[in-house]
Amino acid sequence: MTTPVLSSSPRRAATSLSVLLPSVCVLAGAALAFLMFPYDLSFLTRIVIMMIFVVSFDLILGQAGIATLGHAAMYGCGAYAAGLIALHLSPDPILGLAIGAVAGAVMAWISGLILLRTHGITLLMISIAMTMVLQEAASQARWLTGGADGLAGITVSPLLGLFEFDFVGQVAFIYSVSVLAGVLLLCQILISSPFGLALRGIEGSASRMRAIGTPVYRRKVTVYVIAGAIAGIAGALTAQVTGLVGIEVFNFSLSADVMVMLILGGAGRLYGALIGTLLFMVVHHLAASVDPFNWLFVIGFMLILVVFVLPKGLISLPTRVTQLLRRT
């Protein structure tokens, strides 16, 4: 049998620090944003929650190469689960998050068992269809979900029994940032694990992975469930922070936006998900305040530019620039 390396070598110490790096960056950036934009905290919180959602999508698209257009399914299930728990069972926010994660994971598991047997266009179409079915179901099941009106008046108790969610949104922001930092740490650990390496192998060549004996389908289902749990957490946070859940959590446009944000930033590295989300949300916010009807124009233009000039996303800008400089 194999024995793990003892954790004393300097190289290992350095690499375990690098595991913390994305989380540390996010904490630093969030602290700065908190000080600079104290009156935009609700918008900042939306960005942070979206980052969690896009990071979860990076696990499946960026790491394992599974492209879907139905990631909102898990987000929506997490949102409804957290909303229902808060309304009917317990207002505890952490419990709500846990339930949201479970709801997202269960949804991912059930849908993944079918979805992940398919590829390409079929996979895209089935993932869209499943989310549509969920939206219709949420709209029909008025007794549970409030139908088209959604769940309203969701309130949560103070965080850890200590911090009351305030009107300005300070606690909500800090709460969301902490969850994001935790999620990033988990993802970073996962990426450097044997499981993470296997995912990158599947993304590189599924046929070769099978030829070295990897149960490819099982690994895909596992990462899909993990990503689903994280997406569920993002949905649960939204429900808790906004106090509302409506059937638009299952909107097709949400799944599509997530894909766009990830492609903009660059799939495969967590930073890409963070940068893409930040850019998308800020540009959307600014452009929509200038022209509320044609903001998509700006986003579309940006996406075309990135896809042609930086096919690996904004995250690859520094390497691309040095490449170009070296050539001239």
Added chain:
Amino acid sequence: MGDGLAIVGLTKSFGGLQVARDLTLTLPQGSRTALIGPNGAGKTTFANLLTGVLKPTSGKIMLDGQDIGSLNEAARVRAGIAKTFQITNLFRDLSVRENLRLPILEREGCTHHIFRRADGWRDIEAEITELMLELNIQSLADKPVRDLAYGQQRLVELALTLAVKPKVLILDEPAAGVPSTESHLIVEAIKRLPSDLSVLIIEHDMQLVFEVANRIIVLVNGAILMEGTPDEVVTNDRVRELYLGAAHV
């Protein structure tokens, strides 16, 4: 124990096209067998039937007395059958070391670990280094595979397959596309393979076949035309006709 691989009455058709016709043969432990035949004869298809990529229409595959015909691809790898790809199939964005880490982690049953580092097993890292030394690719350890020359990629292809420690190794045209100046590296690597390993080599280059194989099977239109020692095969009239015929096209 140690009977090697026995194939009985293996048949496969794609629609109306029969690409394997009642193939029966054995690959004893430690054997060095070459499978030759014209393009489209069904050599790769035969290899894919053995590894479980394709399901046979009928027939039996036994490894050391066990019927492995119903096992899926991953299970057959664990049972001990591994194959290199005719067209290089590597993890292009990963370094050579990472490429080799994957099959070893898989073999040791480690790829489900989420909370441990992929490079955290000292003996696995040592085994990777050893494997690279064996194939003389240790200087490429940290390069992404996509940056390697084709001949070097073929060596990594071989290393990746050896890393699963198979009992039966199938090499599908291991030197195809490799410049002749580098193909001796591959021949040498094959000659150094452990002697208890049973090797089936699919190859067009007769020079290479003579160097490594002591038994040759000639496949034509999905059926075995003949089987024998290299001398018997080259002096066979039908084989000569086939190869001379092919050379004229």
